[in-house]
Amino acid sequence: MTNDPEVPTGTPEQARKHPGMTRAEFEAKVRERRDQFDRANDKITARSGRNLVSAVGIGLGLGLVMIFSLLFIKDIFVVFAVVLLAFTSFELATALRHAGRDIPRVPSVISTVVVVVVSFYFGAEWQWIATICGILLVVLWRLAELASPRHRASMRSVALDMSGGVFVQVYVTFLGSIAALLLRYDNGQWWVMSFLIIVVSVDVGAYATGLNFGKHPMAPTISPKKTWEGFAGSWIFGVAASVLLSLFLLDRPWWFGLILGTVLVFTATAGDLSESLLKRDLGIKDMSTWLPGHGGFLDRLDSILPSAAAAYVLFIVFAH
Known part of the structure; x- marks a missing residue:
């Protein structure tokens, strides 16, 4: 009489995917996958200076609150x-x-x-x-x-x-x-939502392209991890998001999206570099550690603050 194999302790779905796997083998597999993920995350953190998992989690949380409040x-x-x-x-x-x-x-x-x-x-x-x-x-x-x-x-x-x-x-x-x-203002919530989404797109574009293709430092004495490749990626992501938002949310022509996106790429980048210069003068890496993966609140708002002023001026000129 043969003994029945042990049943994996994962979810029923995991058990169906691994019908002949013992509990020890399954746990070893989970540890291996976790170690691989941790090593990959450590490499990204070392290259970008940001804990990706924490940054994404906090970013999504703040984004959901923002979208809910602006919609309702x-x-x-x-x-x-x-x-x-x-x-x-x-x-x-x-x-x-x-x-x-x-x-x-x-x-x-x-x-x-x-x-x-x-x-x-x-x-x-x-x-x-x-x-x-x-x-x-x-x-x-x-x-x-x-x-x-x-x-x-x-x-x-x-x-x-x-x-x-x-x-x-x-x-x-x-x-x-x-x-x-x-x-x-009437419909002001759509402008606030749009400029915030564009700034986030600029940040994501700079992060993704800079991480994968960045070779030429943009301002090495201020922010060594910022590259011209990342800046180009931020412009592509930011303008693409701006054109789509102009057409489908702001009821503006496509060319306005080019203007809005380009302006916010420069204000967001300038805000980021200005805060980096401020931190360098103060001799600190982050403003605080209150937001894991981001640093402090100003580390998250540095691109948004000057972009709010730019978005307001463009609203007054083109839409009000």
């Missing part, structure tokens, strides 16, 4: 934007503090929240007023801190601290609030 309830997107930008302001202020600048974080975050909300509900004029008030809040807060011995410094150092606080408000708060400003 604009106010949800505003809340989503407020949370992202508030964390980004806190993150950048913290990074600057590590570099020796005493940037007040609490007023920076408060200002960001107020400016984004005001931009969406009250429009461009109040956006400017709220931004100026936010800058004054950060500056006056830093001056008030001088009453505490722990925050006292030379006049030059305090001036640099205040300049850093203003930089956070202009770079993160003001540019980020432009997306909320665009969203308040």
